[in-house]
Amino acid sequence: MQSSWLPEAASVLDDIKTLGREGKPAGTLSVVGAQSHGRARQGHLWLDARAPLAAGVLLRPQAPMGLLVGLAPVCGYACVQALKAAGVPCALAWPNDIVTEGAKLGSVVCEAGYGDGVFVAAAVMLNVAGAPASFASCGSPEPRPAATLGAFLPELAQDAQKCARLGQDLCAAMEGECERWSAAIGQGAGAAGPLGPILSAWFDEMPLMGQPVRALLPDGRAAAEGLLAGIDGWGRITVVGADGQEHELSFEQASVRPMAQECEPEAQ
DSSP states (O other): OOEEEESSSOOHHHHHHHHHHOOOTOOOEEEOOOBSSOOGGGGGGGGOOSEEEEEEEEOOOOOOOGGGGHHHHHHHHHHHHHHHTTTTOEEETTTEEEEEEEEEEEEEEEEEEESSSEEEEEEEEEEEEESSSOGGSSSOOOOOOBBOOOTTTTGGGOOOHHHHHHHHHHHHHHHEEEEEHHHHHHTTTTTTTTTTTTTHHHHOOOTTSSEEEEETTTTTTTTEEEEEEOOOOOSSSEEEEETTEEEEEEEOOOOETTOOOOSSSSSO
8 A cells, every 4th residue: 555644735535536547556545634625525625624634545446437436435434434443433424424423523535537447536534623613615505513533532633643544544444445345346236236235234324314304405405304214225315204205315416414403603
């Protein structure tokens, strides 16, 4: 695994995509302390905390191009397992946020490209300490409250080397999960969609599953309200309304929030 550590970069996701286009091998990674132009899902701005961490890794999965859409939650699930092993209680909220008790620790983003074959740039961005007062400008229709890793791993805020090691561990987790995912897809686990290899485990841990939610469109309008009842192999969730009508929504269409939650100013 070829790695680099920088105190600051423009965008770790763009850095990994550049390495991919240059033909660098799978496992090449970059860990940075801050980003000046970080990007989240759907091109939203990623606004750094006072003490942030961003880590990206180059993946070259052996899987059909049409299934690569599933890699963001696959990598997110990998990061959650690594963070839990490090002592951070967290889960992967649909579709790509890492949360603790409903508050956002970070996000995972994947983008595909071509250079010496198809590649995927995978990046995880996390709040270490000192979350900004407001993330409302980042583009989310209803930002989540923000949380920091420092609440569980206070040593990270004082030790850049420990932050860098955590970033490397998260990249290793994403690469390892991608390899397992590729192998499972090759054995037919993607017949019902790219999330087949992790779907059961993610369903069991997914925040808000079985609870009343609002599915929000990017402009903030509610696409559906009701019970979050399921998720399929393509990552589409099912929300069942009070009238029994089922609403199926994809990653690109919506985000979900608890039915009773009100928009807070301290959010991301």
